Amino acid sequence: MPLTKMSPLLAKARNEKYAVGSFSVANMEMVLGVLKAVEETKSPAIIQIAEVRLKQSPLELIGPLMVAAAKNCSMPVAVHFDHGKTKEKIQQALDIGFTSVMFDGSHLPFEENAAVTSGIKKTASLYNADCEGEIGCVGGSEDGSEDIAVNCTSPEQAKEFYEKTCVDALAVAIGNAHGNYKQAPKLRFDILEKTAPLVKVPLVLHGGTGILPDDFRKCISLGINKINIATATFDSVQANVRKCYTEGAINGYYDLQAAEVEGAYLNAMKHIEIFGCAGKGIQ
Ligand code: 13P
Numbered sequence: 001m002p003l004t005k006m007s008p009l010l011a012k013a014r015n016e017k018y019a020v021g022s023f024s025v026a027n028m029e030m031v032l033g034v035l036k037a038v039e040e041t042k043s044p045a046i047i048q049i050a051e052v053r054l055k056q057s058p059l060e061l062i063g064p065l066m067v068a069a070a071k072n073c074s075m076p077v078a079v080h081f082d083h084g085k086t087k088e089k090i091q092q093a094l095d096i097g098f099t100s101v102m103f104d105g106s107h108l109p110f111e112e113n114a115a116v117t118s119g120i121k122k123t124a125s126l127y128n129a130d131c132e133g134e135i136g137c138v139g140g141s142e143d144g145s146e147d148i149a150v151n152c153t154s155p156e157q158a159k160e161f162y163e164k165t166c167v168d169a170l171a172v173a174i175g176n177a178h179g180n181y182k183q184a185p186k187l188r189f190d191i192l193e194k195t196a197p198l199v200k201v202p203l204v205l206h207g208g209t210g211i212l213p214d215d216f217r218k219c220i221s222l223g224i225n226k227i228n229i230a231t232a233t234f235d236s237v238q239a240n241v242r243k244c245y246t247e248g249a250i251n252g253y254y255d256l257q258a259a260e261v262e263g264a265y266l267n268a269m270k271h272i273e274i275f276g277c278a279g280k281g282i283q
Contacts (some may be wrong), residue, residue, distance in 0.1 A: 003070040004101040006078035006226070007130045007168045009044045010202040013225040019205075019216070019274035021078060022046035022175055024230035025267055026057050029257055030237065031069045031265025032046060038075045039120030041269065041278040046100075046226065048080035050077035051089050052143040057091060063096035075281035082228065083142050100130035100168070106137040107148075115166040121165055122228075130168035132226075137159040138206040144232065150175055155194035162199045169202050169226055174219075179231050184212050190224060196223025204228065209235070213274045220276065229271055237263035 009020050023034045025047050038045045038170075043209055045154045047066050049057060070077035081093035081101040105113030105136040113135070121131040136153030140146075153172040162170055173196055174188040185207075196203060202225035208216075208229035215226065240263030244250045250259060 002073050003067060003076050003097070003099060004022045004076040005128070005130050006046055006080060008223045009046070009078055010042070010078060010169055013277065014202050014223075016280065017220060018280060019220045019225050019269045020044050020046055020277055021268065021275055022048050022082070022204075022226050022228045023233055023264075024048050024050065024053070024082065024228070024272075025062070025066065025264070026053060027062070027142070027260075029076065029260035030067055030233060030264040031066060033237075034233075034262040034268045035069055035073050035217070036244035036261065037076065037272060038073060038077065038281065041272050042281045042282040043077060043115050043272050043277045043279070044076045045260060045268075045272075045277075046078045046080050048082040048228070050062070050082040050142040050230070051085045052141070052145070054082065054089065054209070059092055059096065061093040063093060063098065067097040067202050076283070078130075084120070087120070087123075091123065094097065094124060094129055097127065100124070100132060102132035104134050106151075106173070110161070112203075114161055117161075117165045117167060121167055132169040132171060132204060133161065133165050133166075133167040134171040134173075134206075136173030138171065138173045140179045140207065142178050150177055152188055153191055153195060155191060155198055156230045158195045159198040162201065163178040165203060169204050170199055171204040174205075175243035176205060176211065178207045179209065180235075181210040184215070187211070187215055187219065189218055192219060192224065200225055208232065208271070214276050227271070227275060229267070233264055233267050236267035239263065240266065
C-alpha cells in the first residue's frame, strides 16, 4: 500500500478521530527518517515540501525522490506540495507525481482566493490528485522570512469557500503560526467547533511545531485530521546531529548522515504518537 492520495487517508482519520502527520522534508535523510517511523508504527503519513523551500531543495530533484520513497513504503503515504504560490510549480509537482497540492491564497481577497483555488482544484483533478486550500491566514511564514499576522478563519467564510472550491482539505487559522512560538499559542477552539460541522471535508492545522500535546488532541477531537509539522523536524535533525557530535558518536560522513535520519525519525515518532495514527496504516 505505497503512494496514495491524501483524501482516503484523511477520510479514515475523520471517521476514526485521529490526525495524519504531514511532515515537511528537505532532503533524503529526512524522507528516510520519517518513513522509518511510519513503517515502525504502521501509520499513514504525508510527506510534503513547500514552494518557498525549493531554493534549497529543487523540486525536480527532491520531488521524484519523495514519490519513489512513498512507492517503496509498506504503509500508505501521500506526497503533498505545500503552500503552492505559483501555477507553474503546482503543475510541475503534479507532473512529477505528487498526489496532492495546496494553493495558498490566504493573502488574497476572498473571491480571488476562491477563484484561483477552484482552478487549481480542477487542474489537480485532471491528475487524479487532491487539492488543499486555506481560508483565514496562518501566522508567520513557512521559511521564517515574513512575520505575517494571524487572521482567524470565519466559520461562515470557510463554508462559502469550501462550497465554491470543493477542496479536499481546508486549512484554517485558529491562532496557529509557522515556526517556533515564543510561547505556546492560545488556540481558538471555538472556531474549530463552529467550522467543522459546516465544512464537509477534513480540516488542516498548519504551524504544528510547538503546539502542546493536549491542544493537538483537542484540535483532533474538533475536526482537525491533517497536521503540518516542519520546523520541529528541522530542529530535531539539528539537535540530534549536535548531540551525536558532543557524544563523539560521529566519526565520518555516514555517521553524520545516520544522525540526520535519526533526528527526523525521533520527531516523527513523537508526533505520530500524539496524533493517534499509529496502527492506522494497516488496510
Ligand atoms: P511549522 O514549521 O510551525 O511546524 O509549520 C509547518 C507548516 O504548517 C507547513 O505548512
